[in-house]
Amino acid sequence: MRKLTYAEAIAEATIQALQKNPKTYVMGLGVDDPKGIFNTTRPAFEKFGAKRVFDMPIAENSMTGVAIGSALAGMHPLMVHARCDFLYVCMDQIVNQAAKWHFTYAGQTSIPLTIRAIIGRGWGQGVHHSQSSQAMFAHSPGIKVLMPATAYDAKGLLLAAMEDQSPTLIIEHRRLFDLEDEVPKKYYTIPIGKASIIQKGSDLTIVSDSIMTREALIVASHLEKHKISTEVIDLRTIKPLDTQTIIKSVKKTGRVIIADTGWKSFGVTAEIAALIAENIPDKLKGLVQRIATLDTPTPASYKLEELFYPNAIDVALAAKKLFPNKKINLKNIPKTVENKNFTGPF
Amino acid sequence: MTIDFQKFDKSITPELHKKLLLELLKIRMSEEATVAHHEEQLMKCPVHYSIGQEAIAVGVNANLNKDDWIFGTHRYHSHYLAKGGNLKKMIAEFYLKDTGCNRGLGGSQHLADFDAGVMGGAPIVGANISFAAGAALAFQMQKEKRVAVAFFGDGSTQAGSFHETLNFASLKKLPVVFVCENNSYAVQTYTPSTNVNPDIYKFAKSYLMPGILVDGNNVLEVYKQTKKATKRAREGQGPTLIEARTYRWVEHCGPFDDCQFGFRPKKKLKEWQKKCPVKNYEKYLLSQKIVTKTEVQKMKQELKKEIDEAFDFAKKSPLPNLTKKDLLNLVY
Numbered sequence A: 001m002r003k004l005t006y007a008e009a010i011a012e013a014t015i016q017a018l019q020k021n022p023k024t025y026v027m028g029l030g031v032d033d034p035k036g037i038f039n040t041t042r043p044a045f046e047k048f049g050a051k052r053v054f055d056m057p058i059a060e061n062s063m064t065g066v067a068i069g070s071a072l073a074g075m076h077p078l079m080v081h082a083r084c085d086f087l088y089v090c091m092d093q094i095v096n097q098a099a100k101w102h103f104t105y106a107g108q109t110s111i112p113l114t115i116r117a118i119i120g121r122g123w124g125q126g127v128h129h130s131q132s133s134q135a136m137f138a139h140s141p142g143i144k145v146l147m148p149a150t151a152y153d154a155k156g157l158l159l160a161a162m163e164d165q166s167p168t169l170i171i172e173h174r175r176l177f178d179l180e181d182e183v184p185k186k187y188y189t190i191p192i193g194k195a196s197i198i199q200k201g202s203d204l205t206i207v208s209d210s211i212m213t214r215e216a217l218i219v220a221s222h223l224e225k226h227k228i229s230t231e232v233i234d235l236r237t238i239k240p241l242d243t244q245t246i247i248k249s250v251k252k253t254g255r256v257i258i259a260d261t262g263w264k265s266f267g268v269t270a271e272i273a274a275l276i277a278e279n280i281p282d283k284l285k286g287l288v289q290r291i292a293t294l295d296t297p298t299p300a301s302y303k304l305e306e307l308f309y310p311n312a313i314d315v316a317l318a319a320k321k322l323f324p325n326k327k328i329n330l331k332n333i334p335k336t337v338e339n340k341n342f343t344g345p346f
Numbered sequence B: 001m002t003i004d005f006q007k008f009d010k011s012i013t014p015e016l017h018k019k020l021l022l023e024l025l026k027i028r029m030s031e032e033a034t035v036a037h038h039e040e041q042l043m044k045c046p047v048h049y050s051i052g053q054e055a056i057a058v059g060v061n062a063n064l065n066k067d068d069w070i071f072g073t074h075r076y077h078s079h080y081l082a083k084g085g086n087l088k089k090m091i092a093e094f095y096l097k098d099t100g101c102n103r104g105l106g107g108s109q110h111l112a113d114f115d116a117g118v119m120g121g122a123p124i125v126g127a128n129i130s131f132a133a134g135a136a137l138a139f140q141m142q143k144e145k146r147v148a149v150a151f152f153g154d155g156s157t158q159a160g161s162f163h164e165t166l167n168f169a170s171l172k173k174l175p176v177v178f179v180c181e182n183n184s185y186a187v188q189t190y191t192p193s194t195n196v197n198p199d200i201y202k203f204a205k206s207y208l209m210p211g212i213l214v215d216g217n218n219v220l221e222v223y224k225q226t227k228k229a230t231k232r233a234r235e236g237q238g239p240t241l242i243e244a245r246t247y248r249w250v251e252h253c254g255p256f257d258d259c260q261f262g263f264r265p266k267k268k269l270k271e272w273q274k275k276c277p278v279k280n281y282e283k284y285l286l287s288q289k290i291v292t293k294t295e296v297q298k299m300k301q302e303l304k305k306e307i308d309e310a311f312d313f314a315k316k317s318p319l320p321n322l323t324k325k326d327l328l329n330l331v332y
Helices: A008-019 A042-048 A060-072 A084-104 A132-140 A149-160 A210-226 A241-254 A268-279 A302-306 A311-321 B014-040 B055-059 B077-082 B087-094 B125-140 B161-172 B200-206 B219-232 B265-273 B275-285 B292-316 B324-329
Strands: A004-007 A024-028 A074-082 A116-118 A143-144 A169-171 A180-182 A195-199 A203-209 A232-235 A237-239 A256-263 A289-293 B068-073 B148-153 B176-182 B211-213 B239-245
Touching: A004 A008, A004 A116, A004 A149, A004 A311, A008 A024, A008 A042, A008 A149, A008 A180, A024 A060, A024 B055, A024 B125, A060 A084, A060 B125, A060 B161, A074 B200, A084 A116, A084 A132, A084 A237, A116 A149, A132 A143, A132 A237, A132 A256, A132 A268, A132 B077, A143 B014, A143 B176, A149 A180, A195 A210, A203 A210, A203 A241, A203 A311, A203 B014, A203 B148, A210 A256, A210 A311, A232 A241, A241 A256, A256 A268, A256 A311, A268 A289, A268 B055, A268 B219, B014 B077, B014 B161, B014 B219, B014 B275, B014 B292, B055 B148, B055 B176, B055 B219, B055 B239, B055 B275, B068 B125, B077 B087, B077 B292, B087 B292, B125 B148, B125 B161, B161 B176, B161 B275, B200 B211, B200 B239, B211 B219, B211 B275, B219 B239, B275 B292
Parallel strands: A024 A074, A074 A116, A116 A169, A143 A169, A203 A232, A203 A256, A256 A289, B068 B148, B148 B176, B176 B239, B211 B239
Antiparallel strands: A004 A180, A143 A237, A195 A232
16 A cells, blocks of 8 residues: 555545545635645645635634634635644633534534644744643533544544534644654545554553554563563553543553643643543552653753653653563664654744 | 615515615614523523624625525624524523424534524634635635625624635636625724725725625615626625624623723714614605505514514424533534
């Protein structure tokens, strides 16, 4: 099967979504410019033109309101932000308005709105170009939150979101954009709310999202040499969370590492740790391990980024804690999944 | 202060006059009935009355078709009714009953009657303005001759979303009409004290679109200017901002007079009450012999019956019978 990069898969999904439903459109800052959001929206602009793929004023909050109004009137907008950080400008429209509409009006109407936003990382992205906003939006009832970790999932989840009648936020990771994967040409969707057991195992469960799933796979491969069989669960959907798959796995293995791209406190890792504590605390053979970023804003210097970001070694250290009787060495663990093509700055 | 109906009474049929009067009376009498029922303490939600401001909703909506859409705020009773929203369902929603327009989930601050084109109200100041532009964008994309109207107060014009939306709507020539009901107050704040420019209609100039100032208590002036604005919109010429000046008779939220707090002078209220949009229009139609006293009596009697039935319906209706699971299932 042919391979596409994560970015190419998003571009293809965008085109297929616009082809399938003539009432869809793409809107965002610079979606039609020569760079076209890391070439994820430019191909659609070249194919469909300005009537369906267009730029907007730098007024993210009101433009989300415009997207909402148009969704009520039969359109399905795909709003694109180059960074998750810009979503916070839209808090009123996303959290107060879109998220609550279906409930407030007793299910009489829906807001089929899809929003894409990208997590930035490295090259000094800094405090305002690197946030992972999944927990902020997952906390609010009414928004579905998706996080693709592979090119295959990036296409399938975007197409699923473009069929979904609820406000849906897709959080992509900038450092996965060059990651290649086998991606079918045809139109396909991935069920929202269903995690993916990328690798089955019996001794340890790693639950992860986005780029942390890549780290998890690196560690799983390393642990195999120490005869530890790891089950890697890629969440794919943060909200609604696939609690069944998580509980079933941890029940089986008794050991869990949760790895998320967001801050440690009050986020995805906290939610899943609570889920386990509420349901199967008696099945645990060791403490729940949480891997997340430091509870600080993101520093810009690449030296300081090393303090902020967790990587495969941190996940392996957590595994060491869960297998105190095994001598797990940390040598030769690949630094991290990095696309070497990323030369900055954005 | 007098209302110059004569000036705007050209080519308005007697039928339209009667319709306008009926709508005005319906809103005034429903609001007064709601005030009277307040002491029961059974309408347990924040109720924001439109008493004194009725002519704006009536004058604007008389230009709209069923498939045109309106977007309002927490102060939405008059627009809801003037657009053809169901009275029984509105009152039942005040009582938070299962038969309310939102089955008791929204309350008075979030009225909606989707069949009538009354889109959900939003009490976050400024939020609804962009919805209207969004609906207008969809109408334009789908090549429909429909119009969207945003109703908001003077306070909303201080919010970024007002300015952001006008820019976009004018840029794309969206079929939307922005109607600002300027009653000079945002809760107790006299808005000219927080607005460097108190002439709201003048903002339109910055966004290269027409800004019209009207006497919000003159239903005929509101009607005529909205007629022009909706025609502009339908013909693809873009949006209009209408600033309709009026006055709120009771407090921001609730049925009582708030002059005793000192922020709103009693003298000013009395002046505006003399300029009542409903009583003065009734007087005008009687003086012009467009309606007779008997006809007006009949209108009021039928309205009273309709309103009493609505309150009766609401009070007799059951409260929402939903479970926790039902509520969770309503989220998406």
